Amino acid sequence: MEGFTNLIVRIGRGVGGVVGTLYQAGRDSVDTVIRNVIPFMAFISFIIGLILTTGIGNWIAKGLKGSASSLPGLLLISIVCAIPILSPLLGPGAVIAQIVGTLLGVEIGKGNIPAQYSLPALFAINPQVGCDFIPVGLALGEAEPETVEIGVPAVLFSRVITGPLSVVIAYFASFGLYHTSK
Amino acid sequence: MFLHQLITLSAVTVDKPTGVLGALATGAEDFIKVFNKGGTVLLSLMGGILPTLIVLLTAVNALVRIIGAERIENLGKAASRPGLQWYPVRYIILPFVAVFVLTNPMAYTMGRFLPERFKPAFYDSAVSFVHPILGIFPHANPGELFVYLGIATGIKELGFGLGDLAIRYLLVGLVVIFIRGIVTERITARMMAKAERSA
Numbered sequence: 128m129e130g131f132t133n134l135i136v137r138i139g140r141g142v143g144g145v146v147g148t149l150y151q152a153g154r155d156s157v158d159t160v161i162r163n164v165i166p167f168m169a170f171i172s173f174i175i176g177l178i179l180t181t182g183i184g185n186w187i188a189k190g191l192k193g194s195a196s197s198l199p200g201l202l203l204i205s206i207v208c209a210i211p212i213l214s215p216l217l218g219p220g221a222v223i224a225q226i227v228g229t230l231l232g233v234e235i236g237k238g239n240i241p242a243q244y245s246l247p248a249l250f251a252i253n254p255q256v257g258c259d260f261i262p263v264g265l266a267l268g269e270a271e272p273e274t275v276e277i278g279v280p281a282v283l284f285s286r287v288i289t290g291p292l293s294v295v296i297a298y299f300a301s302f303g304l305y306h307t308s309k
Numbered sequence: 310m311f312l313h314q315l316i317t318l319s320a321v322t323v324d325k326p327t328g329v330l331g332a333l334a335t336g337a338e339d340f341i342k343v344f345n346k347g348g349t350v351l352l353s354l355m356g357g358i359l360p361t362l363i364v365l366l367t368a369v370n371a372l373v374r375i376i377g378a379e380r381i382e383n384l385g386k387a388a389s390r391p392g393l394q395w396y397p398v399r400y401i402i403l404p405f406v407a408v409f410v411l412t413n414p415m416a417y418t419m420g421r422f423l424p425e426r427f428k429p430a431f432y433d434s435a436v437s438f439v440h441p442i443l444g445i446f447p448h449a450n451p452g453e454l455f456v457y458l459g460i461a462t463g464i465k466e467l468g469f470g471l472g473d474l475a476i477r478y479l480l481v482g483l484v485v486i487f488i489r490g491i492v493t494e495r496i497t498a499r500m501m502a503k504a505e506r507s508a
Contacts, residue, residue: 149371156366156448160359163452168354171455176347180339221440221453228459235463242467245460246477249440250485253456257436260414264432268420277500278429285433285493293485300481305469 171229178233195231196240201251201294209254209290211283218259227252242305247297254290258283358458362447369448373410381406385422388431399427400490401483404435405442413439413450426501430494434486441482444475 177183194200208217217223231248234240240248257264261279270278326334384406388399407416416435420428439450443457457478461471 148374149367152370152374153363153367155370156363159366159451160363164359164362164454165355167452167455168351168359171459172347172351172354173344175350176343176345179350180343180346221456224440225453225455225459228456229462230459232459232461232463232466235460236466237463238467240463242464242469245464245474246481249457249460249478250481253440256440257432260436261429261432264414264417264436265420265428267414267417268423268428268432269418270420270428271425273504274425274428277497277504278432281429281493281497281500282433285489285496289485289489289492292488293481296484296488297481300477304473304477305464305467 167225171225174226174229175233178230195234195248195251196244198247198295198298201244201247201298202291205251205254205290205294206287208252209286211280211287214255214258214283214286215261216259217255218257221253221256224253224256243301246301246304247294250290250293250297254286254293258286354462362451362454366448366451369446373448376410381410381419382422385419389423389427396491397487399423399431400434400487403431404438404486404490405483407435408438408442408449409446412448413453426497427494429497430490433493434490437486437489438482441478441485444471444478 194204208214228249231240231245231252235242235245261282262275265275265278325331384398384403388395388403403419404416407419410416411418413436416439417432419435420431423431440453440456442449443454444461447454457475461474464471464474
């Protein structure tokens with residue numbers, strides 16, 4: 128009889144644990160969505176509204192069309208983003224990358240930029256990722272102050288090489304992406 | 310009869326307002342048009358992406374809780390070993406698992422298992438993966454979703470599937486973080502040697 132009771136207790140506890148975990152996971156995800164995702168969606172929606180209804184869109188389209196629909200143009204964007212002085216300034220919250228990404232998305236949607244350029248563009252707008260966060264990121268990894276002192280310029284210099292390189296790799300990886308056989 | 314009158318009434322068009330007031334009225338309409346369009350976009354984003362995102366986030370969050378963050382510590386220890394065969398572990402597998410399980414920014418804490426000379430390279434590798442992972446696992450960095458989603462929205466607008474772009478973004482991302490890890494490790498090694506000589 129005691130064994131039976133133990134079994135029931137164990138099952139009850141197990142089920143309670145699983146349900147509790149799932150419930151907490153749901154609470155976490157709704158929390159993230161409300162605090163991080165929806166505010167950004169609101170902000171992005173405003174920018175898209177502004178682009179689509181005013182003349183700004185055409186102006187941006189002209190500027191981006193030339194540079195975002197060719198490999199040299201995308202390389203130029205990535206080189207600018209990777210400049211060691213600019214990259215920490217462009218980094219915070221990935222706001223710049225998100226805005227430029229949205230602008231490019233609008234132009235891709237309108238057909239001004241070919242769809243297969245979406246992949247290299249994702250890398251071209253983002254060589255500065257995390258460049259604002261290097262000391263904090265290294266501190267989270269419990270790095271010594273001497274390591275941080277060397278790590279910051281090391282990562283920034285590395286981006287000058289790997290930023291444009293990532294665009295080239297993505298460019299070659301985009302062959303056959305959204306290919307229309309006509 | 311009444312209904313008929315209503316229909317004819319609504320069919321009557323008004324002349325476009327002219328003069329100063331007219332210009333103001335047109336201005337007001339253009340002004341509100343921006344926000345109407347923005348509102349439409351917001352609604353389509355919230356209706357199209359949010360429900361899936363919330364359910365996916367819940368499932369992955371639960372999975373991560375069940376796996377437990379402490380279990381990936383052994384992987385961190387393995388990745389600290391010297392030798393060529395540990396490079397892919399250090400700059401592909403460890404960043405992937407760290408970003409997937411711990412998400413941004415806690416993923417960088419995995420650097421504590423590595424010796425000092427690998428830490429900048431690991432950070433570089435891990436931080437460069439917080440966006441390529443978004444196409445398939447948006448839970449890893451939901452606050453910066455639009456790096457991917459901005460461009461993906463354009464693809465969706467054209468009526469194409471997102472799977473191809475998402476998987477290629479992830480795979481190319483893995484290649485890029487591997488290269489980034491190696492390049493940064495080399496640069497760090499050179500700079501550390503230089504600092505030692507001058508000290």
